[in-house]
Amino acid sequence: MKRHSIKNHCLNGARFVASPHYDARPDAEDINLLVIHCISLPEGEFGTPYVEQLFKGTLDTTAGSGFEPLAGLRVSAHLVIRRDGQLEQYVPFNQRAWHAGVSSYCGRRRCNDYSIGIELEGTDTSEYTEQQYQQLAAVSRTLLAEYPKLTRQRIVGHEHIARGRKTDPGTGFNWSYYLTNL
Template sequence: MNESPHRPPVPAREWVVGDDGWVHGARALPSPNFEARPEGTVPTLVVVHNISLPPGEFGGEAIGELFQNRLDCSAHPYYHAHLRDLRVSSHFLIRRDGALEQFVSCDARAWHAGASSFLGRERCNDFSIGIELEGTDHVPFESEQYGALAALVRILVARYPIEALAGHSDVAPGRKTDPGPYFDWPRLARDAGLADRYFPYRHR
């Protein structure tokens, strides 16, 4: 490990990936927006995103409600009208304070990446785990979020044959911009103890 001397090490967390692909210690908010992964397909990729609802506002339950198809579109009609018929999900959301929420089992296919391609392999949802960070492209993420993300990535890499991590913008260029310019990839690599080969879009 190559911990930075300028900040405390990532604290250990009581998170364990259960046999059913749900992380014990995470807040479970099951989403109906998933399906089985294709036969014989295991997760080999982690896709990092950011999301906030309404955009730029943190806290509240709108993200979970969106993933559970129960977002009240009348509450914020300007922002939510275009989300009304959207069917999306992610495996995880890391809140601003580092709290972890899970919506879909890691063993199932969540609907987070959309039309996408990882180094030429299409349909990233088939073979990836999606992690949303509560945030935007326009403000830095919180230290608590990096700590939680590193801890989560460590247990996922230990459990699944993860070969790489990428941003949504890497696998859907021109269509998506998240996790955005403030996301600190070297910090994640350091804190999660991952070698350069896990980051093919940053070390080529």
Template structure:
């Protein structure tokens, strides 16, 4: 098992490194992202994760184009699932973070970006895709918790935001669709 999911689009990010020796994946961190802010449907998120975002393409991009960030997965507004980093490796999604007294959440987590923002509701198909992905990850790794970025970086991050519905039925009791 190489940590890449079958049947998903794969775009490799170079913003990755090895997890600490012997570290088990026990946490899923749900994020939201939109580039430009509150706009959807472009390839700008992919460009950010692959270090090809043009700083002159939008005024906001000059602030973020030099960041070296990634996530394991991105769920687009239409439900498309893209994987950027093998689950076996450490993606750079959480930054300064802590969960239940453990620092450096990137060491033991999988990061899932959901295309969205704090001000607008997410799409039903995104919840369906997220629920199935989480269930698949739980079948492959000893996941203890699924949390928001705001839970591991309180005061620093707000995502996935107030419009994210943690009680959505698709996030509970889904079946496997992406074998490891």
């Protein structure tokens, strides 16, 4: 199984692409939730440069671009795992990425304050690739080892912290397979 390491709150082996869409956590030591998401731009198209552009704040949202509804959106994630398993990191883990939006877990609001967000390139209904599962499991093991407040029991989907608003990673995500590989 693949092994990763973390240096200066960045994952070795991940291509680092700085996002301007982050800020300081209220407590940088309180990282205790891992949130799994999915993303593709346009919906269902993979391997495009548009997710990176969205997280960098450079996505063309002018009339005719097809991305007009995303105008002014300021979002990011800590990591993206592409269909082929390639890793991109947009925000260091000790900083607050803007991935969860209005959210709560176990009665505590503002999940961005204390979570790490990982985006899988996919849709709510698409099946994820073996490379993504293997990479997600390897990254998760590394995060669990590095941040002691993270536990297997504190790994959730966006759908679990933003009920009624979000559905990702969706029905295409095999939770039991992922957790077995941890």
